[in-house]
Amino acid sequence: MEFKIAVLAGDGIGPEVVLQAKKALQAIASVYEHDFIFEEALIGATAIERTGNPLPQQTLNLCLNTDAVLLGAIGDAKYNDNFDVKVRPEQGLLKLRKELGLFTNIRPIKPYRPLLNASPLKREIIQDTNFIIYRELTGGVYFGEKTTNEAGTYASDLCEYSENEIARIAHLAFQAAQKRKNKVTVVDKANVLETSRLWRKVVKEVGLSYPSVALDFLFVDNAAMQLIINPKKFDIILSENLFGDILSDEASVITGSIGLLASASLGDKKALFEPIHGTYSRAKGKNKANPIASVLSAAMMLEFFGLQTEADKVYEAVEKSIEYQVVTSDLKPDSNFGTNEVGDFISNYI
Amino acid sequence: MEFKIAVLAGDGIGPEVVLQAKKALQAIASVYEHDFIFEEALIGATAIERTGNPLPQQTLNLCLNTDAVLLGAIGDAKYNDNFDVKVRPEQGLLKLRKELGLFTNIRPIKPYRPLLNASPLKREIIQDTNFIIYRELTGGVYFGEKTTNEAGTYASDLCEYSENEIARIAHLAFQAAQKRKNKVTVVDKANVLETSRLWRKVVKEVGLSYPSVALDFLFVDNAAMQLIINPKKFDIILSENLFGDILSDEASVITGSIGLLASASLGDKKALFEPIHGTYSRAKGKNKANPIASVLSAAMMLEFFGLQTEADKVYEAVEKSIEYQVVTSDLKPDSNFGTNEVGDFISNYI
Numbered sequence: 001m002e003f004k005i006a007v008l009a010g011d012g013i014g015p016e017v018v019l020q021a022k023k024a025l026q027a028i029a030s031v032y033e034h035d036f037i038f039e040e041a042l043i044g045a046t047a048i049e050r051t052g053n054p055l056p057q058q059t060l061n062l063c064l065n066t067d068a069v070l071l072g073a074i075g076d077a078k079y080n081d082n083f084d085v086k087v088r089p090e091q092g093l094l095k096l097r098k099e100l101g102l103f104t105n106i107r108p109i110k111p112y113r114p115l116l117n118a119s120p121l122k123r124e125i126i127q128d129t130n131f132i133i134y135r136e137l138t139g140g141v142y143f144g145e146k147t148t149n150e151a152g153t154y155a156s157d158l159c160e161y162s163e164n165e166i167a168r169i170a171h172l173a174f175q176a177a178q179k180r181k182n183k184v185t186v187v188d189k190a191n192v193l194e195t196s197r198l199w200r201k202v203v204k205e206v207g208l209s210y211p212s213v214a215l216d217f218l219f220v221d222n223a224a225m226q227l228i229i230n231p232k233k234f235d236i237i238l239s240e241n242l243f244g245d246i247l248s249d250e251a252s253v254i255t256g257s258i259g260l261l262a263s264a265s266l267g268d269k270k271a272l273f274e275p276i277h278g279t280y281s282r283a284k285g286k287n288k289a290n291p292i293a294s295v296l297s298a299a300m301m302l303e304f305f306g307l308q309t310e311a312d313k314v315y316e317a318v319e320k321s322i323e324y325q326v327v328t329s330d331l332k333p334d335s336n337f338g339t340n341e342v343g344d345f346i347s348n349y350i
Numbered sequence: 351m352e353f354k355i356a357v358l359a360g361d362g363i364g365p366e367v368v369l370q371a372k373k374a375l376q377a378i379a380s381v382y383e384h385d386f387i388f389e390e391a392l393i394g395a396t397a398i399e400r401t402g403n404p405l406p407q408q409t410l411n412l413c414l415n416t417d418a419v420l421l422g423a424i425g426d427a428k429y430n431d432n433f434d435v436k437v438r439p440e441q442g443l444l445k446l447r448k449e450l451g452l453f454t455n456i457r458p459i460k461p462y463r464p465l466l467n468a469s470p471l472k473r474e475i476i477q478d479t480n481f482i483i484y485r486e487l488t489g490g491v492y493f494g495e496k497t498t499n500e501a502g503t504y505a506s507d508l509c510e511y512s513e514n515e516i517a518r519i520a521h522l523a524f525q526a527a528q529k530r531k532n533k534v535t536v537v538d539k540a541n542v543l544e545t546s547r548l549w550r551k552v553v554k555e556v557g558l559s560y561p562s563v564a565l566d567f568l569f570v571d572n573a574a575m576q577l578i579i580n581p582k583k584f585d586i587i588l589s590e591n592l593f594g595d596i597l598s599d600e601a602s603v604i605t606g607s608i609g610l611l612a613s614a615s616l617g618d619k620k621a622l623f624e625p626i627h628g629t630y631s632r633a634k635g636k637n638k639a640n641p642i643a644s645v646l647s648a649a650m651m652l653e654f655f656g657l658q659t660e661a662d663k664v665y666e667a668v669e670k671s672i673e674y675q676v677v678t679s680d681l682k683p684d685s686n687f688g689t690n691e692v693g694d695f696i697s698n699y700i
């Protein structure tokens with residue numbers, strides 16, 4: 001089959017890790033006789049430097065006309081240290097998510113057996129953990145109105161949600177739970193936030209259509225604790241944009257490295273795949289970054305294409321690289337392998 | 351010396367744990383010849399039941415006319431499951447914080463040596479951890495305008511900050527760092543939130559007056575991860591209200607139990623002391639709840655009164671209870687000791 005894939009490598013280590021994901025996809029293409037057509041485009045800080053725009057129109061057009069988007073990472077520290085800059089790299093990513101209507105971000109959390117000791121958490125706490133975070137991605141405080149006053153002495157951010165925004169992702173979360181352990185846990189701050197109370201109400205209503213699925217609610221402060229104390233008890237965690245962002249980075253400690261975590265962002269029509277890690281600028285160009293999160297994002301893309309066997313092959317290759325300890329130094333401090341070597345191992349295995 | 355203390359036991363396990371704190375304070379009073387005058391008042395769900403108001407005027411008046419407030423816990427699950435209820439227990443606590451001007455919430459995180467194995471984190475990760483969270487407590491999304499539409503299909507919460515709100519707590523954080531490891535880490539989401547960008551700007555400006563203190567910034571998603579991977583590296587964590595709430599509950603895993611964590615909430619004139627744990631309703635009346643967080647809150651109150659020797663005595667008593675394993679079942683699953691027995695041990699030791 002033929003698929004057209006937009007490749008937005010972005011900033012920092014983005015280009016290096018995305019390259020390994022492409023190598024894996026090319027290996028899959030040649031073994032299983034598919035045709036993956038990659039088209040590169042600019043986004044983020046790199047796009048600002050070249051075009052003045054973090055999401056050039058050309059990039060958006062490309063994404064709208066491809067089967068899926070493979071993204072690296074976005075951001076540059078210099079924009080966070082400079083408060084007068086009005087054009088910021090992250091706007092490119094946020095606008096892309098919004099324009100493509102990618103309202104559901106899916107982040108699976110499952111430790112690899114050979115890496116159980118790589119986590120700061122005790123083995124008995126993390127083993128058999130297996131949950132997925134469903135993070136709402138196009139609403140909440142990320143997209144509400146932002147203001148500052150002229151004097152620069154006041155700022156505000158508005159968090160908004162509508163019933164429809166909550167219901168559509170809730171359906172996906174319940175459907176996913178039905179195929180797994182039949183449990184959805186909503187994370188919110190309903191004792192303080194009006195938006196959280198709307199979340200509770202809407203998710204409860206949606207839940208009536210999925211009677212086999214148990215539904216419970218946790219305050220985000222408590223959830224941040226439970227995720228570490230007893231991660232096994234979760235199946236599907238459903239949360240709004242900001243809480244989902246925080247919890248999924250936090251949950252990375254269960255796997256031993258954020259460099260292992262992939263995500264799929266889905267809308268009604270479009271889909272984007274990206275690691276949950278950031279640009280890790282210090283490692284840029286050093287052949288140090290872990291490419292597995294990017295490779296796994298490519299595997300999630302294959303699943304989205306309906307190519308389950310091919311996706312499983314990629315998962316298997318990643319498992320082998322971990323089993324044989326062909327991993328970067330985040331997982332094995334004395335490792336001799338870099339980004340490229342891990343990527344080579346994976347594509348050769350395929 | 352004589353001190354007048356408002357005791358707001360609140361809901362759930364609040365009354366049980368506050369009782370132990372009072373016992374410790376009474377022991378201190380008799381050994382060191384002080385006079386602590388306790389006056390009880392209603393707050394939270396209990397106050398709603400009896401008066402219809404989560405913070406009766408009488409309670410507020412009492413707090414305004416005492417030297418300090420000792421609080422138990424506030425909240426009741428039934429209010430979170432009922433979206434039509436407009437009067438909520440937490441409003442009592444939030445209003446009290448606001449009315450007393452308690453803009454700084456201080457949460458020390460330091461594991462006890464004999465409990466290093468009680469944490470889900472590995473010993474080598476947590477040992478020698480010692481940081482304090484400075485959480486802004488009277489601003490942010492907790493206090494911004496909240497709206498819903500008539501149809502119940504839309505909700506919003508406004509997060510606001512002003513320069514002054516940020517600067518006053520930043521000064522306290524830098525001053526605390528000067529007496530410790532000279533490091534302040536601000537946690538925010540400056541790549542997305544306008545309020546976070548204001549935080550960065552203001553804290554940087556304030557930092558100019560404290561040249562000996564190193565200042566750095568972390569995004570909240572990253573911070574939620576770093577807190578678990580490498581908690582040793584923090585000294586003072588400074589954050590806005592909601593992020594501080596999430597991070598401090600999360601940080602409780604470092605000590606092995608949220609039942610060990612106390613907090614002080616300070617304003618220009620007033621002060622309130624409370625555990626960071628919640629109402630733990632399931633344990634209510636069962637003599638099961640860990641009273642140590644409440645006892646330690648009382649110790650922080652003694653420090654606030656300038657009674658350092660007395661506070662140190664309470665800290666010592668708590669250390670002994672842990673050393674001799676006179677602790678509740680959250681710390682030792684097969685423990686025979688309950689809330690009362692731990693409280694008795696501590697007050698007898700004093």
Ligand SMILES: CC(C)[C@H](C(=O)O)[C@@H](O)C(=O)O
Pocket residue numbers: 074075090093245276541542571
């Ligand atoms: C870069 C940033 C805007 C982004 C987010 O907060 O969504 C990132 O942290 C993520 O999780 O994809």
Ligand SMILES: CC(C)[C@H](C(=O)O)[C@@H](O)C(=O)O
Pocket residue numbers: 191192221424425440443595626
């Ligand atoms: C009860 C709740 C409103 C409160 C908060 O979020 O501030 C609690 O979690 C706390 O941390 O004191």
